[in-house]
Amino acid sequence: MPAEYVLPRFDNTLGALLVGFAVSATAFGMLTIQVFTYYRRFPQDKAAYKALAALIWSFSVVDQSFVGYAVYFYTVTNYLNPVPLATGKPQWSLILQMTLGAVVGAIVKACFTLRVWRFSYRNWWLTGFLFLMVIAQLGTAIAFTVKCFELPSYSHVFAVKSLGTISLGMGVVTDISIAAALCFYLQKMRSSHLTADSMIATLTVYAVNTGLLTSTISLSTLIVFNIMPKNFVFICMYFVLSKLYAISFLATLNTRKIIRGRGTDREARKSMNFSIVTGESMQPSVQMPIQLSKVTVQEEIQARYQKS
Numbered sequence: 001m002p003a004e005y006v007l008p009r010f011d012n013t014l015g016a017l018l019v020g021f022a023v024s025a026t027a028f029g030m031l032t033i034q035v036f037t038y039y040r041r042f043p044q045d046k047a048a049y050k051a052l053a054a055l056i057w058s059f060s061v062v063d064q065s066f067v068g069y070a071v072y073f074y075t076v077t078n079y080l081n082p083v084p085l086a087t088g089k090p091q092w093s094l095i096l097q098m099t100l101g102a103v104v105g106a107i108v109k110a111c112f113t114l115r116v117w118r119f120s121y122r123n124w125w126l127t128g129f130l131f132l133m134v135i136a137q138l139g140t141a142i143a144f145t146v147k148c149f150e151l152p153s154y155s156h157v158f159a160v161k162s163l164g165t166i167s168l169g170m171g172v173v174t175d176i177s178i179a180a181a182l183c184f185y186l187q188k189m190r191s192s193h194l195t196a197d198s199m200i201a202t203l204t205v206y207a208v209n210t211g212l213l214t215s216t217i218s219l220s221t222l223i224v225f226n227i228m229p230k231n232f233v234f235i236c237m238y239f240v241l242s243k244l245y246a247i248s249f250l251a252t253l254n255t256r257k258i259i260r261g262r263g264t265d266r267e268a269r270k271s272m273n274f275s276i277v278t279g280e281s282m283q284p285s286v287q288m289p290i291q292l293s294k295v296t297v298q299e300e301i302q303a304r305y306q307k308s
Helices: 014-041 047-077 092-119 124-149 154-192 194-227 233-254 256-260 297-307
Strands: 273-277 284-289
Touching: 014 047, 014 233, 047 092, 047 233, 092 124, 092 154, 092 233, 124 154, 154 194, 194 233, 233 256
Parallel strands: none
Antiparallel strands: 273 284
8 A cells, every 4th residue: 555545534525426426316317307297298399309308318317327336436346445535546437427417518508509599680709609618618628538537546636627627617607608698688679579578587587597507506616626626525516517407408498388388399370379378288377469460579589489
């Protein structure tokens, strides 16, 4: 055993892994419920949406499997053997889990960026910048993964601290930028069309909540990583972050029925009322008259929300 060997603290290493695994498993259960609800509620939805939901869930399954294997490796395979934790190379499934989490986050951010593109009347400069941020953040995450495989032990994580900080920081900036852009263009529509005030307010709340939750966890992970880079607390938080991105995307798909009052994206526009429904019964709780002589503000917003 090396002379410099120091017994690690288990509360912020193995304990953090166990807590992170438990919270991540709970989040994965919530995601699975969202996926089940989506396929049941939108059986005739676009094939692209269905494939994207399946892809994100599949990545999350592999992600959670990697987390479970890492916990098993340190707590069962190396039971009463802290050497791999103290002086061994970083466990491969922990490293790959970070990559999968970054991929899921990039997919979700790209989808939200497309929504910005539609609500901004196809502002190529803004959406191009956001897409560039998404790709750059994914690239730095992959580079961080490659460097982690080269580390001789966890004690040398400071060698990749700068790269990890850049990757997490870009994630925070991207989340905030997307949410701010959505809110800005929604508020412009709200000030121009008072008749659609309620729908736009609802969409704004969804945009703020989605960006606020993920950016808060990303920022917390960034801070903890810089304060305590040699323990597993930041890894514990990252376990949950990837699931939150997936949940936010599926929740956006599932809430279209509530916001638009439609069962699926392909339903014909037969109703003469805009309905906000609260359940599977499809009974309208709020009705707003719509004139048929011209395209209304509600229809315009519905079309843009449907495409996003």
